[in-house]
Amino acid sequence: AQSVTQPDIHITVSEGASLELRCNYSYGATPYLFWYVQSPGQGLQLLLKYFSGDTLVQGIKGFEAEFKRSQSSFNLRKPSVHWSDAAEYFCAVAGGSQGNLIFGKGTKLSVKP
């Protein structure tokens, strides 16, 4: 069955430091992969997506992610974190024939001044 694992429940980084959030997926075919961000009490905003082609994808707010098929991973990175990046981050794979998403449990990011 398709699944997404985000190993880190909570990460704290200092403002200006680099960030990497891990995501591993289980999917039989070529996956469609997504990273979404959610602020408290809010809906989900798409950061970036991977469908095919270049395995390094650029997103909004300075985020990027790299698809590594051999490792079944799609890790999210940012070179310098801003206080406004504090939120919860969800990795997802399009799991069904209808395009419904399977989400990981999320990683909560805290940013220290």
Place this chain on the structure above:
Amino acid sequence: DTGVSQDPRHKITKRGQNVTFRCDPISEHNRLYWYRQTLGQGPEFLTYFQNEAQLEKSRLLSDRFSAERPKGSFSTLEIQRTEQGDSAMYLCASSPWTVNTEAFFGQGTRLTVV
């Protein structure tokens, strides 16, 4: 276009009552999804509409849940005889009928059953 709109944003109800939520997707998006998100978890898929047809339902969607999308526009999600375990954020998303596109999410409806 203002994006996906959900109403109400918050709902508090007593156990056993019925509640109904509304979702207005982005215009001309013919795919519509409902998800449920409980505290500390990622969203979980509930059901999918293509235009007015409900094409897929998760096993999470018990008999007390029903969803409709009349005329392929807005959608409603009704929960009958609410239980405390129904307390969650209910998210709606829509996308166009094209390959290689993402789903756009609404702000969600936070349901609290007391």
